[in-house]
Amino acid sequence: MNRFDGKVAFITGAAAGIGRATAIRLGSEGASLYLVDVAVEGLEETAKLCGAGGAEVEAAFCDITSEDEVHGAIQACVGRFGRLDTLCNIAGILLLDHFDKITPDQFRRVLEVNLVGAFMLSQAAMPHLLKSKGSIVNTSSTSALAGMPYGAAYGTSKGGVSALTRTLAVEFGKQGVRCNAVNPGSIKTAMMGGDRLPKNVDGQLLMRVMSIGPPRGPEVVAATIAMLASEDGIHINGEEIRVDGGTLA
Numbered sequence: 001m002n003r004f005d006g007k008v009a010f011i012t013g014a015a016a017g018i019g020r021a022t023a024i025r026l027g028s029e030g031a032s033l034y035l036v037d038v039a040v041e042g043l044e045e046t047a048k049l050c051g052a053g054g055a056e057v058e059a060a061f062c063d064i065t066s067e068d069e070v071h072g073a074i075q076a077c078v079g080r081f082g083r084l085d086t087l088c089n090i091a092g093i094l095l096l097d098h099f100d101k102i103t104p105d106q107f108r109r110v111l112e113v114n115l116v117g118a119f120m121l122s123q124a125a126m127p128h129l130l131k132s133k134g135s136i137v138n139t140s141s142t143s144a145l146a147g148m149p150y151g152a153a154y155g156t157s158k159g160g161v162s163a164l165t166r167t168l169a170v171e172f173g174k175q176g177v178r179c180n181a182v183n184p185g186s187i188k189t190a191m192m193g194g195d196r197l198p199k200n201v202d203g204q205l206l207m208r209v210m211s212i213g214p215p216r217g218p219e220v221v222a223a224t225i226a227m228l229a230s231e232d233g234i235h236i237n238g239e240e241i242r243v244d245g246g247t248l249a
């Protein structure tokens with residue numbers, strides 16, 4: 001018996017990284033998958049990988065900053081599979097820059113994708129999660145728990161994700177819907193690749209957020225998301241779990 005047999009998972013950011021790894025993990029444990037992203041090529045590749053593993057998969061373009069697209073995608077998921085048990089809010093963007101260089105438009109954009117997107121998806125999914133007594137797993141970050149230099153926009157957005165997680169946990173817990181989050185750190189994905197740092201950074205400040213262990217792949221986060229979304233996490237609600245190799249221990 002697989003943990004997600006008969007269950008339906010809706011996963012954002014499924015074209016790459018932690019979203020793709022989560023799709024593969026939940027699919028391998030029996031979930032039917034509705035996968036969304038703006039990166040269509042990567043999304044199709046994820047769908048192929050999950051399908052090859054035996055999962056029932058539907059993949060669709062959805063920009064999570066569009067209210068219409070978000071509601072349309074949730075409706076399409078329920079139309080296709082008849083139910084929704086797990087919403088995994090994983091899509092996100094990273095912006096690192098000196099505080100005085102970040103423009104208000106950049107700041108708003110990071111909040112739109114990372115925070116407003118998770119809010120709209122949770123709102124659209126909630127009626128269906130109330131029916132299935134399902135759960136939400138959000139992707140916060142270590143930057144929500146400790147100051148991340150050059151991450152004023154990103155850290156603020158993730159602090160909001162953590163607060164949203166706790167709010168939904170208490171507002172809907174009595175009705176059987178759980179809401180939890182993971183706080184990844186130093187996970188090897190495209191987001192962490194390349195040179196994302198601005199010029200003239202203070203190396204000593206950066207040491208605050210340097211991993212103390214070896215960097216790991218996105219599957220370690222996917223495993224934690226799967227636990228939180230499954231029956232194994234049935235008494236966990238409003239919790240955040242760091243998956244950062246001990247960086248903030």
Ligand SMILES: NC(=O)c1ccc[n+]([C@@H]2O[C@H](COP(=O)([O-])OP(=O)(O)OC[C@H]3O[C@@H](n4cnc5c(N)ncnc54)[C@H](O)[C@@H]3O)[C@@H](O)[C@H]2O)c1
Nearest residue numbers: 013015016017018038063064091092141184186187189191
């Ligand atoms: N990699 C890490 O170390 C790390 C650490 C902390 C938190 N996170 C969080 O984990 C999540 C996944 O990140 P990742 O490392 O897998 O990065 P990634 O860049 O590989 O994946 C992010 C995905 O989100 C998608 N996306 C971006 N904007 C979107 C939009 N408007 N609508 C729909 N999809 C959109 C991208 O196309 C991409 O496929 C993010 O929320 C990120 O903030 C990652």
